[in-house]
Amino acid sequence: MTRRQLSRKKKACFGIVTTGLCLLLIEFALTLLGVGRSTDHADPFVGFSNQVPLFEPFTDEAGKSWLRTAENKLVWFNDQQFGAAKPANTKRIFCVGGSTTFGRPYDDTTSFCGWLREWLPHIDATTNWEVVNAGGVSYASYRVATVMQELTAYEPDVFIVYTGQNEFLERRTYADFFDQSAIQLWLSGWLAKTRTYGCIDSILRRQRDTKPNPNVSVLPAEVDERLNHTIGPSDYVRDDEWRRGVRLHFQFNLNRMIDIARASGAKILFVVPASNEKDCSPFKIEPEATDFQDGQSAFAKLDFARAKEAFQTALNLDICPLRAPDDFMDIVRNLPKADDVCVVDFDRQLREVCLAEQGHDLLGDEYFLDHVHPTIDVHRRLSLWIADAMRRSEWLSPAALGTKDIPSETLADVDALIQSRIDPRKQGVALRNLAKVMHWSGKFEVAEARARDAIAKLNGDAESQFILADCLRWTGRIDESVRVYQRAVNEFPGDLRGAQRFGQLLLELGQYETAQGLFSIAVIGWPETNPRHWSARYQLSLACIGLADFESARTELQRCHEHDPKNMDVTFALAESCAGVGDTDTALKLYNRVLDAFPNDVETHVRLGYLQLNRMDPQAAAASFATALLLAPEHPQAQAGKRIASQLIATQSKSSPRT
Known part of the structure; x- marks a missing residue:
């Protein structure tokens, strides 16, 4: 009897089913053995050069064990502490995220975490609530996930996550992983969640620890903001592929956070971030972009629909995206809903408030202190919305109150309690720091x-006044800026930085004598070991040149030149002062030294041309002016100099004896 052969299709199906059953059995066995998944341990796309714990143990005088924020983390995190052992009938909430969670520009006291800490005992008195603020300044989702991983050791019941604003802050690249198709990405993500993959990954981890993986971006232990290495947002350029990689990584991290929470038996609540769109222009735009201005114009005409579209376009096209774009917010909104996963749409709920209070739903300075950080009142509202969401999700006891049912006396008591904890001076310093960042x-x-x-x-405060004066200057209100500067200098004569800034403005306004006095004070005040001493000495020389005191200018500039002979600004000014005192030979050498370094510097070519005219060398002068006009054809001084040189050449030609 001949045996029937199975078709290739049936063989393939049989092989797939057999392989699948084997993998399921292996997965079940690994689950029983307690083997974790790879995403429980690390992000496959970003690693860190050093893992520094956020919390460290300590024992108080009574012998009780506690955990508190590590001292070396207090630059980025609030000072928090909680018991090493969670008391009975206690639910522990960890709030994680970036600077909004932290409470910037203030601190935990007035953050939504601080408010929630005070509301919950009144909303659900049957439970002892612990709310720990673990929000880190400038922390993006990949760092937040790492913090969550550490917090799983401390018996969490709920994670509250506010993230999405910092995804572009650090310099990161994405390897070939993000060149995969959507199917490949889904399959890779699914495999990473299996314990079989986790087992293989743990075996290979030692090799990865000793041999760097080129597909993983290794970041420093703490935040190293891209903006810290630039003058403002200037280092950012349009890079759609990089942006796509950041978006995919953000989505991956949110799903990883859900896995981390579930592995620890905790629930997780995500907050859709909100931003100031109406009163905060993009940090960097394409030169031809007018969306934000179009939005302002439409808003002024009460065309709110058009204004909203323009403002959101401006936000989404920001080349330096320090506010969560729409597609990032949608990623949070569209997270899979479950009994242990909840989403609070902060953006939409705040827009509803804005519509009721302002007559439009365009979020602006009424609700934010800067581009993303809410006012204290908005933090308060968010905390109540979070509490309501927890109640609707049945994460509180059945006896818990709705926030609208909280007695008015209780609301007033909590408001008064939070207000009593506010230190006005600390708030003032926080606002000054925010002003400095926004100015920068x-x-x-x-x-x-x-x-x-x-x-x-x-x-009062000297630094804040000088920041204010400088802001007025850069927004075109020069007279008001001078008044604020003058008042600040009078009130705080010892503030050398402020005096130097004021002197620079006066220098630009041609008020050389007053500027000279301010720079003289700064030169005396700053020690020579401080770079500001030399910038003040250079500025003093410019004031002297403006007063035609070329001898004093040359004295100052010679010292600056000896200190930094490669500084071409100093070299150019020294050439000016030498020309002013009649030392044309030295001036000529110095101008040529500048041109050796910057051959296309128009002003140096022009100044050299006039010096050559003074030396009665019209041929050389004509060449200098011609070069300047090649670089800047409409330069009036170069045009005038060329005419003079041509006339002198003609005169010399007529007066020269004929052979």
């Missing part, structure tokens, strides 16, 4: 408002 990033309108707030809180 070119957001002068926002910086101005926060500087004024800081001045009010701190009853």
Whole structure:
């Protein structure tokens, strides 16, 4: 009897089913053995050069064991502490995320975490609630996930995650992983969640630890913001492929956070981030972009629909994206809903409030202190929305109150309690720091408002006044800027940085004598070991040149030149002062030295041309002016100099004896 042969299709199906059953059996066995998944341990795309714990143990005088924020983490995190052993009938909530979770520009006291800590005992009195603020300044989702992994050791019941604003801050690249198709990405993500893959990964991990993986970006232990290495947002360029990689990594990290929470038996609540779109222009845009201005124009005409579209386009096309774009917010909104996963749409709920209070739903300065950080009142609202979401998800006891059912006396008591904990001076310092950051990033309108707030809180404050004056200067209100600078200099004569800034403005305005006095004070005040001493000495020489005191200028500049002979600004100014005192030979050499370094510097060619005219060398002068006009055809001084040189050449030609 001949045996029937199975068709290739049946053989393939039989092989797939057999392989699948084997993998399921292996997965079941590994589950029984307690083998974890690879995503429980590490991000396959980003590693860290050093893992430094966020919390460290300590024992108090009574012998009780506690955990508190590690001292070396207090730059990025609030000072928090909680018991090493969770008490009975206690639910522990860890709030994680970036600077909004932290409570910036203030701290935990007025953050949504701080408010939630006070509300929960009144909403659900049957449970002892612990709310720990583990939000890290400038922390992106991949760092938040790492923090969550550590927190799983501390018996969490709920994670609250506010993330999405910091995804582009650090310099990261993405390897070939993100060149895969959507199917490949899904399959890779699914495999990474299996314990079989985790077992293989753990075996290979030792090899990866000793031999760096080129497909993984290794970041420093703490945040190393890309902006820290630039002058404002200037280092950012349009890079759609990089942005796509960041978006996919963000989505991966949120799903990884769900896995981390579930592995620890905790529930997880995500907050859809909200941003200031109406009163915060993009940090960097294409030169031809007008979306934000179009939005302002439409808003002024009360065309809110058009304004909203323009503002959101401007936000989404920001080349330096320090606010969560729409597609990142949608990733949070569209997370899979489950009994242990909840999403609070902060953006939509705040827009509803805005519509009721302002008559439109365009979020702006009414609700934010800068581009992303909410006011204290908005933190309060968010905390109540989170509490309501937890109640609707049945994460609280059946007897828990809805936030609308909280007695008015209780609301007033909690408000008063939070207010009593606010230190006005600390708030003033926080506002000043925010003003400095906004000023540095070119957001002068926002910086101005926060500087004024800081001045009010701190009853003056030199640095805030000088920031305010500089903001006024860069927004075109020069007269007001001079008045604020003058008042600040009078009130704080010892603030050398402020005096130097004021002197620079006066220098540009041609008020050389007053500028000279301010720079002289700065030169005396700054030690020669401080770079500011030399910048003040250079600025002093420019004021002297403006006063035609070329001898004093040359004296100052010679010292600056000896200190930094490669500084071409100093070399150019020294050439000017030498020309002013009649030392044309030295001036000629110095101008040529500048041109050796910067052959296309128009002003140096022009100044050299006029010096050559003074030396009665019209041929050389004509060549210098011709070069300047090649570089800048409409330069008026070069045009005038060329005419003079041509006339002198003609005159010399007529007066020369004929052979």
